[in-house]
Amino acid sequence: MKKFIPAYLLTFVNVLGFSLLMPILPFVVDSYGAPKWVFGLLITLYSAFQFIGAPLLGSMSDAKGRKPILLISQAGTLLSWIIFIIAICLPEYQILGFALPLWIVALSRILDGITGGNTSVTNAYVSDMTTLKEKSYIFGYLGGIVGVGMIIGPGLGGITASTPIGYLGTLLTSVLISTVTLITIFKWLKESHPVEKRTLKQKVSLWEVIYIPLRIKKVDPSPMIKVLFSMKFFFSAMMGFYIGTMALFLIDLFGFNVKELGFFMFIIGLFLSFNQAFVSKFFIQKLGAFKTLILGLLCCAVGLVAITLTKNIWLFIPSYYILNLxxxxxxPVFNSLISVNANPKKQGEIMGISEAINSFCMACFPVVSAIIYTAIGSNLYRLLIILPLMALIFAFVGVKKYGKSTFQG
Known part of the structure; x- marks a missing residue:
């Protein structure tokens, strides 16, 4: 499995770059006197530009190969962290009602977003290198690595931000990790998409990039992938609302400081890692990928309500575990199902659409979520159960229309 180490590391760094910031961004925003919704806006900016960048990187990797695109995207991530460091060293001049450093932080998130669509390229690389039977458990390993990143990131972010150099410690850590990853890709990642399998890069209009249904029509995927894309939209919308407010919710509920929030999210990451590395694999083997997805959506709906029922931290943790599960x-199931059923010649483009759906939701909903949360608080999560339930409806309609055998991936 040595051939997958660069992809594993790249996945880890992508998650770590996000999870490192989760416990510190609310406090960075607050330190410059900005309202809570700016936290959601910074997440939105990253995802909005990732939404534009992901399909372009995916199709470029189909035409030019995986390795050069991964090198360019990782270099962009590294540069974004350097810009973030410059931002917090600047004076707090007010420009249009916000401190100058916040504007530069926003610029760094935009740059990271444009080049941060490499998840689709990484998934395409893994798909290139795996057999049909290997895909489900390899993507399961990637899910486990996501969990490890979610464990280490918040704790590391909280600890490094608590040092005498403050947020600079977190950002220097990110620069170091991104540099190591860039070197690893350059030295050890082997091209997985040979010239004879590449497709000519076609000119794509901005409208085609933004309007996802047009891209899906152009690729013409299988019926199962169309259903999965619909389900992923509602799941990703739920994640957009969740990510845009969870740190704010935990701070309000338990009065956490940056270090405490980091450690609590470290515990959350432990749940995620264990569940993705072991529990999800167990259910996939017993139930199959599609039924596991159904079970996961049901747990999401129950968990969203459960976390609003208590202010006791020891009761909150098992309630949150349901959502986390x-x-x-x-x-892992979304990517494995999409990968197994995708046309091998269009892996990058199909994975790009999958990531674009996620990026679109992350671009639209975190800032909306933060605004709504400011108005109605934790009641937001009780309303969110509509989204996983809608995904379930699409699943059952798809089974009825196309037959059970289509959904046994």
Missing amino acids: GLSLCF
Whole structure:
């Protein structure tokens, strides 16, 4: 499995780059006197530009190969962290009602977003290198690595931000990790998409990039993938609302500081890692990928309500575990099902659409979520159960229309 080490590391760094910031971004925003919704906006900016960048990187990798695109995208991530460091060293001049450093932080998130669509390329690389039987458990390993990143990131972010150099410690850690990853890709990642399998890169209009249904029509995927894309939209919308407010919710509920929030999210990451590395694999083997996805969506719906029922931290943790289990069951299964059923010549483009759906939701909903949360608080999560339930409806309609055998991946 040495051939997958660069892909594993790249997946880990992508998650770590996000999870490192989760416990510190709310406090960075607050330190410059900005309202809570700016936290959601910074997440939105990253995802909005990832939404534009992901399909372009995916199709470029189909035409030019995986390795050069991964090198370019990782270099962009490294540069974004350097810009973030510059931002917090700048004076707090006010520009249009916000401190100058916040504007530069926003710029760094935009750059990271444009080049951060490499998840689709990484998934395409893994798909290139795996057999049909290997795909489900290799993507399961990637899910486990996501869990490890979610464990280490928040704890590391909280600890490094608590040092005498503050947030600079977190950002320097990110620069170091991104540099190591860039070197690893350059030295050890072997091209998985040979010239004879590449497709000519076609000119794509901005409208084609933004309007996902047009891209799906152009690729013309199998009926199962169309259903999975619909399900992923509602799941990703739920994640957009969740990510845009969970850190704010934990701070309000338990009064956490940056270090405490980091450690608590470290515990959450432990759940996620265990569930993705072991529990999800167990359910996939016993139930199959599609039924595991159904179970995961049900757990998400129950968990969203459960976390609003208590302010006791010891009761909250098992309540949150239900939600966490649902997320853990869904994450690896979406990619494995899409990968197994995708046209091999269009892996990059199809994975790009999958990531674009996720990026679109992350681009639209975190800032909306933060605004709504400011108005109605934790009641937001009770409303969110509509989204996983809608995904379940699409699943059952798909089974009825296309037959059970289509959904046994």
